[in-house]
Amino acid sequence: MQHPETGLVQLNRAGIRKGSQWLVRGVDLTVRPGEIVTLIGPNGSGKSTTAKLALGILKPTEGRADRRPGLKVGYVPQKLAIDWTLPLTVARFLRLTNPLSEAACREALAKTGAERLLRAEMRSLSGGELQRVMLARAIARHPDLLVLDEPVQGVDYSGEIAIYDLISDIRGTLGCGILMISHDLHVVMAQADQVICLNGHVCCRGTPSELSQNDSYHALFGTRGNAALAVYEHHHDHVHLPDGMVRHADGSICGDCAGEHHEHGHQKTPETGGLRDAG
Numbered sequence: 001m002q003h004p005e006t007g008l009v010q011l012n013r014a015g016i017r018k019g020s021q022w023l024v025r026g027v028d029l030t031v032r033p034g035e036i037v038t039l040i041g042p043n044g045s046g047k048s049t050t051a052k053l054a055l056g057i058l059k060p061t062e063g064r065a066d067r068r069p070g071l072k073v074g075y076v077p078q079k080l081a082i083d084w085t086l087p088l089t090v091a092r093f094l095r096l097t098n099p100l101s102e103a104a105c106r107e108a109l110a111k112t113g114a115e116r117l118l119r120a121e122m123r124s125l126s127g128g129e130l131q132r133v134m135l136a137r138a139i140a141r142h143p144d145l146l147v148l149d150e151p152v153q154g155v156d157y158s159g160e161i162a163i164y165d166l167i168s169d170i171r172g173t174l175g176c177g178i179l180m181i182s183h184d185l186h187v188v189m190a191q192a193d194q195v196i197c198l199n200g201h202v203c204c205r206g207t208p209s210e211l212s213q214n215d216s217y218h219a220l221f222g223t224r225g226n227a228a229l230a231v232y233e234h235h236h237d238h239v240h241l242p243d244g245m246v247r248h249a250d251g252s253i254c255g256d257c258a259g260e261h262h263e264h265g266h267q268k269t270p271e272t273g274g275l276r277d278a279g
């Protein structure tokens with residue numbers, strides 16, 4: 001590891017080839033403590049491959065992939081290799097890869113708003129509940145780096161916002177760096193310090209606002225991209241509770257505004273249902 005002071009993980013001109021085909025090439029990427037870096041791009045553009053290079057699951061054919069020595073990583077993969085016909089409680093799932101006490105399981109689930117699911121069967125979870133349980137498993141080992149491959153898959157629109165809020169809370173409370181993959185162009189959190197748009201190589205990069213103005217981004221995603229890249233400016237003055245209620249900064253709890261952000265100066269874009277900064 002060459003650059004411990006500059007990043008938890010760092011890719012330098014990293015590329016990987018299988019046979020005669022480059023899966024991804026020339027990727028520069030750094031995730032520092034407390035930073036959120038989001039990878040976006042079309043299907044097959046190399047997002048998961050790039051995350052696996054960062055994690056060390058795949059070795060670069062060219063360039064470098066360096067991690068801070070002793071780095072603790074929490075990984076939420078895109079797919080779970082679980083036999084869903086077998087009974088498996090959430091508590092057992094959390095312990096499959098971590099030797100956790102029940103108190104530690106409860107603590108991790110509480111952080112993701114899923115404590116009541118401790119005894120639930122994995123196969124009975126909704127999409128949003130499954131993502132919260134997967135996040136709980138990833139944060140249970142107090143990672144320095146959290147790698148999230150599509151954290152809002154199978155989650156409905158207001159659930160998406162709740163999960164993004166949760167990820168932001170986790171960054172705040174754990175102070176970890178987050179590398180996140182989003183296939184969903186509709187919402188890119190404004191808190192993402194950097195968005196990297198892949199298309200077999202780095203197509204363009206910048207803050208969410210910068211990217212929404214970038215010609216390469218629009219060339220890649222066309223009119224769909226024009227309409228879809230909505231920047232969710234989140235001022236973090238409220239918490240989405242597991243029961244769908246919203247707790248505001250003053251402590252008041254509101255049921256009517258669950259999933260709505262009208263009080264923060266946002267509106268849904270008519271084309272996509274995504275959020276665009278209204279202010």
Ligand SMILES: Nc1ncnc2c1ncn2[C@@H]1O[C@H](COP(=O)(O)OP(=O)(O)OP(=O)(O)O)[C@@H](O)[C@H]1O
Binds near residue numbers: 023042044048049050
């Ligand atoms: N082990 C492998 N051997 C050969 N090709 C692979 C391998 N893994 C991935 N690929 C190919 O590399 C390319 C990038 O795949 P990757 O899964 O990184 O894309 P992605 O951007 O995450 O896609 P998606 O949005 O569909 O999840 C794809 O064309 C894929 O078929």
